[in-house]
Every structure is written in C-alpha cells, then in structure tokens.
Amino acid sequence: MKRIPASRQSADATLGRRDVLRTAGAGLAAGVATVGLAAPAIAQNAPQVRWRLTSSVPKVLDAIFGANELVSKYVSEATEGRFVIQNYAAGEIVPGLQALDAVQNGTVEVAQTPLYYYLGKDPSFACFTTMPFGLNARQQNAWFYHGGGRELQDEFLAKYNLVGFLGGNTGTQMGGWFRREVKELSDFKGLKFRIGGIAGQVVAKLGVVPQQIAPGDIYAALEKGTIDACEWVGPYDDEKLGFVRVAPYYYYPGWWDGGPTMNVVVNRAKWNDLPKAYQAIFEAAVAYANADMLAKYDAYNPAALRRLVAAGAQLKPFPQSFLDAAWAASNELVAEIGAKNAGFKKIMDSLIAFRNEEYLWWQVGEYPYDGYMIRARSRG
Template identity: 60%
Template structure:
C-alpha cells in the first residue's frame, strides 16, 4: 500500500496528512538508490522476476524514494560472485542462492537447501520462526552481509541426462552440473560435479562438456531448452527439497538504513518469496506437459540411487560437522526442526496430498 493510499484509508484529511508528512514522514524518507546484481538470466522470469518484484515493492512502499536497480547475472557482476560484490561494498544488495558459495564454507549451503533437507514449508518455517534467520545471520556476519528471505522454488527436479541412470554405479565418471554442496554428495558416488551459472549450462550440455545438468524445474528448464540435448528427465531433486533464495545486504549499508526502510525491505522480500512460490506452482504443471510433448522422458530416480545418495549425504554431513563448528550448529538446528515438522506432516499433509494426487482428474 502506498503512503498516500494509507492516508486515505485511515481517514486523515488534508490538514492531518500535511501534519503527518511534514516533517514526520517526509523527513524520515531519504532518497536512496541501490544496485542489486543477481545470479539469474533475465529470461527466467521466476528467479530474476523475484528480484524485480522485491525492488518494485520497495519503490511503491516509499513513493520511489528508495529505488533498487536489478541486474542479470553477468551484467555488472558474474552470476556466481554476487555475494563477493555485496560483501566488499561494490553493490549494496544481491539476489542469489547461498549454496553457490559453499566453497568458502560448507555452512553456506543452509541458506538455500542441504541435501535431503526439508521441504519448502518446513525450510521456510525454520528460517522465519525456528531460529534459522538468527543463526544464519550470525554466520553471515563474518562475511559482512545480512540475509533477507527473498524466494523459494519448491521441490526441484533431478535434472536432465543424456543417458539413463539406473544404479548408483551409473554416476561414476558422470560430469554433472549441480549447484552447491550436493556436488560433494555425488562425488561419493563417483560423479564429477560442475558448478556452472544458469546461462552457461545449455552450451556445456550441447557440446558434451557435461553429461547431465540440473537447474530448477519444468518452467525454468523449458526456457533453457535442455530437452533438446538431454532427453532423460529425472525426479526428485533430493538436494533441493525446498530451497530458499536470499537477498544479501551489505552489513554497513543495512545498519545505515532508517528502521522504516529496513522493515520495508524485509517485507518486500517476503512478498517476492510468496509470489515466486505461487508462480512456480502455477507454471510448472503446464510446462511439464509441454516438455513431455517435446520428447522428454520422465524417470524417477531408482530406490537404489535414492538410498545410496541418502547414505552418502548423511556421511558427508557427519564428516563436515566433525571439523566445522558453524556447520554443525546450523545442521543440528535445522535437523531437529525438520524432524519435528515431518512428524506432523505425515499425520495430515502427506496423507491428504497422496489421496488428492491419486484422484486427480487432469
């Protein structure tokens, strides 16, 4: 709601509005212009669209006093260097996936999704109300940034493969584009993980530089054209059961903002988060139908692959926890919250969803 609309709704007359605006509101709304690089190509109107939506909401809520200009990956900052640009103050804010930076510290994976972590709702509940935001920002402070909730894709797909994979042995030597910490899990199965920004995946897959690639899900994958060069489409993306996307804000720039602007920025991120989840739920079903019509061959990962991957993930989590106190602290917090959440989900949510899926007419 714009400030003018708020004044109308609350019934303030011209005199009351003038009194409120001078100087209480007007003077507390300085003109600020920020730049927001993202990790996404503009063609992805869900991921990049989330950043645009966040900026739009900030502008509308401040009568354009606080403006954020968004940039696609590679325009002013490489897609996988958004955190670095915000950390060193090159840009004030960035929209990205935390797990892209797990090479700096494996703890970065939790700001997105840990392999075999919780679904979208449990992950978000942990971040918002389960202590996740506080424990993550304590960690992010070491990198001079603050995190704000800014998106979620829901459970992702398992990716596009040139050839079928039926057993864990089929991953040996497989060059697989996969984001974040999950690549280290697949290394335990013999795969060769590659971290490649979204806009560069198709040519790598087309040329055979990689054998398989995962991105998000049907709607985004269709836009990137993977079905043309790797027809085997697997599910589920066990490494991303409900990955959060974050806006990283430079710590000094955040502290310098008026409290009013901090609140607006945070709420704009929540709006973008809800919009993104709704957008994917709206768009993925139709996109999957189109991909199947275009020749995609849909496969579930076999039980053998799922169990081997789960075992490898748990081993890796334990190994990293034994040497990294930050990782251990966040992992224990998330795992306890997730286990409790799934005890509830299996009572009503899972049973209901399974029944409705079996009885779906379309």
Template identity: 60%
Template sequence: MKRRDFLKVSAAGAAATAVAAPAIAQSSPEVKWRLTSSFPKSLDTIYGGAVEVAKYVAEMTDNKFQIQVFAAGEVVPGLQALDATSNGTVEMSHTVAYYYVGKDPTFAIYSSVPFGLNARMQNSWWYQGGGEALGNEFFKKFGVIGFPTGNTGTQMGGWFRKEIKTVADMSGLKMRIGGIAGQVLQKVGVVPQQLAGGDIYPALEKGTIDAAEWVGPYDDEKLGFQKVAKYYYYPGFWEGGPTVHSFVNLEKWNALPKNYQAILTNACANANSWMAARYDMQNPSALKRLVAGGTQLRPFTTEVLEACLKATNELWSEISGKNPDFKKSIEAMQAYRSDQYLWWQVAEYTFDSFMIRSRTRG
C-alpha cells in the first residue's frame, strides 16, 4: 500500500471512530429515576418486584440507568403512587391498578376483578390476547404507560372473626376490602372498609372491623392476622390472578432511548415471573405454619360464591351502562376468559385435579 493511500484509509477510520463514539455515548446516557411503591419493605416479595426491576435495569446498562425505589409513605402514601407518576413527582411507580377505581373502575380490569382471570390467563391476555393494547390505550388518558411487574396468584378470601356459612352471615359484616370487590360484597350485605395494610391488624384486634383480606399465607402471616382472627377463608374470588403494574410517566417514557425502553420492558417482565414464582415457593410453608398454629381453614360455601357471582354480573351491567371504557374492557376480558376456561377444563384442570387427589391419598 502506498503511503498516500494508507493515510487516506487511516483518516477515514479516524473519522468513523469520531462519529461512532458520540453515537454510542448518546444511546447510553446517565438516567436517574425515582420509583414509589405502594408497599412497605417488610412485605419483601410484593415490594421486592420493584427492587428486582431496578437491579435488572442497572445491571443491563452498566449502572447508567438507575432507578431508586421508595417504599410506601417515603415519597407519597401507597395509594397515591399512580397520582405521583401522572403528575411527574416521580418517573415511575409500582402498584396495583385496582387501587384507583375511584378514578375509573376500568383500572381494576387490568389487575383483577371478581371472578376474572387467574394469573396465567391475566398474563396471556396482556401479552398475547390484546390486553396490552387495550390497557395502555386506557392508561394513556392518565399520562402513564403500564407494564405487568408481578402477580400473587389466586389470593385467599381473608380473615374472619366468625364463621361464614350463609349469605345471611355476611349481613352487616365490617370487612377491610375496597374497590370493585368491596362494591360486589356490599351487594350481599358486607360493609366494606378501605384501610392501608399497616392499619388492618389494630382494626381487627380492636374489633373495629370483623374481617379483612390482604394477599395470601406468606404476607398475611408477616402481618400477624392469625393472632386476631381465627377463620381463614378461600378462595379470594375477587383476586384470581392480580397483576401488579409498573406505571411510567408517559413523557419520561417517550424521552428514553429505545434501548432503555427495551431494557425496562424486559426488566418488568422478568420481575413479573419472579414475583409469581416466589409466592408459589413461599405460600405452602406459610400455610402449614398457620394451620399448625391453630388457624381454621374454611372454604366459602357454594351459596356465598353463587350470590357474589350474581352480584358481580349485576355490577358489571350497571357500570357498563354508563362507562364505555369499562364496557369495552370487561367484554374483551370476559370473552378471553370464556375461551381460556374452555381449554383449561380439558387439560389443566383435569391434570391438577387428578394430582391433588393422588396427593391426598398419599
């Protein structure tokens, strides 16, 4: 190669490097966000979903994209997490959409509604069945975009100070339960009470409330409900598979580089699986401890479940008549649920039922 040609090649290479370096730097800027959780640190699994997201994002960006996680109350109260995200107080929140049914009952459909979807169906609907497009079309009205970031699986029906055998036993019962589920139970005589997690134990202990629902054995044991209520009912038909969402301020989301958007999306999906797997691991041993300690497990009777299903369908009709967003979303969810259970009863239910019977026979 002639010296003149060599110099031309070297100059071209240097120019390319000069252009490439800033491009790489620009695609990986330093970004620092704040995330407010709706949960206390003591509930390590449901709170931990947000911690997992922050960890994954930091690791996948060599710490250039950092998300600082705050527990409920450290920035805003737990039930104001979405508001803080919408108005830009924080860039991101980790919360449950049904907390915000006071703004619009449609929120609940994308987390969990009575007699809705189980955890796998919820994920299937969101990721493959059109739920994501519908959900984020709705969330956009509040200036946020949502990402599934955890699921507890089907929850327990709650702690009761007395046995519940008939619908009449629910009349006048003061129960910590809010949102859409509270509206359903109100139709069968329950007096719903909205309380934050930390306020449930003292209210049960003092008799201010007669019953309370939270999540399931692992979290409920941590909060000590077994010390102040004897009867533990199942299933939590109002939460067959509640999704915990990360909500991101839409302007902040749109300002992220595309690779950071992809990283955050996948971090949330990873945490979504992490939380469900962790609850599935923790709940069996917690349930054993509770029963060994004297907790009385009780199933809701068919009478109670049928009455609550009837009340649920009545409520959906009432809300749909005046809320087009709700009508559009609930009808889509119900159609998906119908097809899912058509399949579920063929393989999943048959297999699980056989294995459960086999286990109980030893």
C-alpha cells in the first residue's frame, strides 16, 4: 500500500471554514455539466437573491458591524455570488432604533440589532439579548442552543413575522462612564444615565433617570451634559467613541449586560422563500460570526483598557450598596412584569432555572480556576 506523506494527510484532513460553507451550497450548482440534467431545473434551485441588512450600530464599531461583513462574505462565497447581502450602518436606511421595524414591515430583509431595544413592544424582547443579572456569554449560547432558548425565541418572534439568530456577543460589559464619582447608593438619585434595555427600568426604581439614546448620539449627549453617565460596551468600543475625554470615571461591572447578544432578525416570509441550502449557509455564516465577535472582544479589550487608563480613565467598582439594591430591584421588576405578561414569565422561568444550574457548575469548575489564575497573575 502506497504511503501518503504526513503533510499530505494533514492537508487533506483540514477543511477550512470557507470550504465548509461552500460545501453546504454545493448541491445548488452540482450537475450543471452532468449529462441528462436540464439546466433550467438547476437554475430554479439556485436563484439570484439580493438582501439588504440594516444595523443598529455605526461602522466605526468594527467588532460588531464587522460581523455583518463576515456573514455577507461567506454567504456570497458559498453560493458563488448567487446570494448577496448588502450591509448598511445605522441611519443609512433607517435609524438604529428602528432596525427591527424595518425588517418586520419588509423595508429590508434582515437586521443586526439588540432585541432589548424593542421592549416597548413587549418586555419579552429583552430576554433574548440580556437581562440584568442574567446569563454570561457562554451561558447565553448554551441556553439558546441547548437549553430551550431558541424554541422560546422562535415562538415569540413568529408573532412579529420574524426569525431570529444569535449574531454575536461582547462578553460581560463595563458599567459605564460617569462625569462625577459615585460612592453611595444615594449618589445615583436623579442621575441621567444612558442605559439600554430593561435595566433602565431597574435603575429607575433606584432613582436614576434612564435615557435611551442610539449609539451614534451618546458622545454628544455626554459632552453637552444632557446626560450624566452612559454605558455602551467595554474598552475596545468605548475607546473608539472617546468617552474618556468627557467622563473620566469608568465603572464596573455591567451587571445588566453579563452576556449581551447582538441579535440577527430576518423577515419570516423572506426566510421561508429561501432555498433550504441558502438557509443552511446563512445560519452557518451567522453562527461563525457569533463566535468570532466574542473572540475579538476577548482579544482586543485588554490592550484597549490599558490605553484608556493611560488616557486618564479612573477604574472604579460600583458601590456594593448599589449592586445589592439593583439585584433586589431586578428581581422585583421581573416578578411584576411576569404577573402581567404570561409569555415573559414563561421565558424568564426557563432562563432563571438555566442560570441557577449553570452557576452550580461555574461555582465548582470555572470560577475557582479563573479566581486562582487571577491571583497567580497578581503574584507575578
């Protein structure tokens, strides 16, 4: 038997992600040159599809917006240019906070947007992005893919003519930028704070005045003093938006964004019109972008944090009194909403039960390991 060189075996055994995606769509064009197959039948199975995607973020936030570019790249390559998705930043087609509406009414086919922006329609939207004191990034993925989260999301979004996917995660976020130092719970009363999602309702219980402002407008509001504080993402993105120049106190942790998902939503009718192979390619591309976004933030945040501190950022932990009050207010709010909204209660019951089981494992495995490694690092 002829021996195959090890290098050849390795090359043959390795299949890049581009090839995996392309393989998913290979059946669309297969057989064009095969004798006996009619070209028109093949053409019907491989239609030309042009979609538009609108995002809720500006292009300068490249770790988030870049996920759209990855999806477009792999979808196009896997279909030999037959399925093309053109990307638009917030404001180019519709304002960032109207991205979901644009998909729902058919203005565009797909959007990249945090679903918690739309809790005014139904607070259940927030559950599929992140909840205060909710799941971290890994747990969010686990709940969606293997803990019943996807089924709950499908059931919920069907009412809005939407299909949803996990399109990325930033990991645990920072608590935000403050123009003045906050040392006690009382310091938060009357504070005008740009904070997204259902967390705004939590801090309102503590006397904070929450503000919902699109990403591109946050800096101007902070600079002018229209708001006293803002939260966005974390060091890598916050550095790009320049918050350190106008609000030097940088607080942590972002207890309302333990593992926030950047959701991808597709018009359900447009989704159903896609060939199954195109659906598979799109979903595979979005899944890759989901993993890639978190990897980017994990890779880029440390150096960005060092640069921000060098530029004058003063790192501060939130006062324990604030964290404890927020925990109590969050649980109270979830119970209040659940008493009025059976769908919300159903989703949160699933999420909370999953969170409790996950932290059983984190307590034994993940946290002791990370805690030791952090201490070891500090000892040099």
